[in-house]
Amino acid sequence: MFQTSVLASGSKGNCVVVRSEKAKILIDAGLSGIKIWTAMDEIGLTKDKIKALFITHDHSDHIKGAGIVARKLNIPLYMTEETFARAKKKLGKIDNHIHHFEVGESIHIDDLIIESFPSSHDAVDSCNFVVRQNANDLAKLAVCTDLGYSTRVTLNRIAGATTLILESNHDEIMLLNGPYPWELKQRVRSNKGHLSNKQAVGVINSILHKDLKNIILAHLSEENNTPILAEKTSRDYLDSVRYEGNLFVAGQYNPLPLIDI
Numbered sequence: 001m002f003q004t005s006v007l008a009s010g011s012k013g014n015c016v017v018v019r020s021e022k023a024k025i026l027i028d029a030g031l032s033g034i035k036i037w038t039a040m041d042e043i044g045l046t047k048d049k050i051k052a053l054f055i056t057h058d059h060s061d062h063i064k065g066a067g068i069v070a071r072k073l074n075i076p077l078y079m080t081e082e083t084f085a086r087a088k089k090k091l092g093k094i095d096n097h098i099h100h101f102e103v104g105e106s107i108h109i110d111d112l113i114i115e116s117f118p119s120s121h122d123a124v125d126s127c128n129f130v131v132r133q134n135a136n137d138l139a140k141l142a143v144c145t146d147l148g149y150s151t152r153v154t155l156n157r158i159a160g161a162t163t164l165i166l167e168s169n170h171d172e173i174m175l176l177n178g179p180y181p182w183e184l185k186q187r188v189r190s191n192k193g194h195l196s197n198k199q200a201v202g203v204i205n206s207i208l209h210k211d212l213k214n215i216i217l218a219h220l221s222e223e224n225n226t227p228i229l230a231e232k233t234s235r236d237y238l239d240s241v242r243y244e245g246n247l248f249v250a251g252q253y254n255p256l257p258l259i260d261i
Contacts, residue, residue, distance in 0.1 A: 002133040003258045004141055006165060007039035009218040010252035013061050015039070016143055016165060019258075020133050023051040023110035026069065027129055027143055030061040033068040039255040047073060051109045052099075054116075055079040056146060057123035058087040067091035078107065078114075080125040103127045117157040119147040122192040130157055133261075138162065138211065141261045145219045148191040150203045159207050163261040165250070166203060168217040168234065169194035170224035178224050194219065197233035204234065213245040214259050220249070227251065 007015040013031030017024060017040065024045070029036060037047060050073050056062055058079075067090070070077040076099040079087065084098055101107060103125055106115040111134055116127045123146075131141040142158035144150075145167040158164060175185055175196075187193050195203070204215060215238075217230050227249045235247060250256055 002137070002139050002261045004131075004163060004165070004261055005043055005045075005256050005258050006216055006218055006250035007036060007255045008252055009145070009250040010220060010222060011061055012252055013064060014145070014219065015065075017045065018112065018131050018141060018261075019045070019049070020111050022049070023112055024049045025051060025109055025112060025114065025131075026053045028056055028062040029053055029065040029069045030059075030063060032065045033072055036065060036069065043255050043258055045258070050075060052076050052078060054114060054129060055083060055087070056119070056128060056143075057121060057126035058083045058090075059123055059146075060090065062146075063087050063090060067094045070094060070097040080127070082125040083123075086124060115157070117153055118151075119144075119154065120149055120151055120191055121146045122148075122187065122190075128154070128157075130161070131261075139261045141165070144203070147195060148193040149195070149199065150206065155203070155206050158203075160209065160211075161207065162211050163214040163216070163259060164204075164207070164212060165216045165218050166200055167195040167219045168197050168200040168225070168230040169219050170196050170221045171226075171229050171233075172196050172198065174229075175221075175224040180223065188221075188224070194221075197225065197230050200230075201234055201237045204237065208241065208243070214248065214261070215245065216248045216250055216256065216259070218250040220251075222252065
């Protein structure tokens, strides 16, 4: 057993769950504990065996519920020292739960191996994660959101993924014609911002291989994108290369079903 679900994804809160036979972990907790438990319940998961919570960066939509979750479950909360320095006021009394890691480090939680790698986002020590069930297993989950562009390091780390959670944040035309002030539009489009639908296709094109069986588009903007548009942009490309795997679109309010990694 090696499965994942995106419980929520978007500017109002992000959370990914990964489970194996021995453990569950959460990646980010940008919504309330109650909403996380409710989303897990909807897909048939309980809070037992949640062994750790990993944080990608300190923005509120990734840490809003992190302190509550760590205290409620009495589990370690993994984040870099720089991320903690910026997030600690939002986390509450959490010192007994904090475990620091350096970006690039691998951490073992029972039978899960969690490896971090840097992401190009406007947060200090922003990172993403690759998760394997054991060192010899070919199954590999790559969580790759909140990045302005895909660096060579990013492409190297997510290469070989069998399940990819990938940011497809905005449609470029919708963003430029949308309600955001110009400064925010520039931030979203920058190398420290978010991937567009077309940039997501570029990432997929760079790492596509025969064993990539699941692609999950994530962190869609509610103002500058639509699920239909994000899915169509990736689907048009995937159909052109005769991709035979699954394409999912993660949402802000409804969790995806459990997916075999």
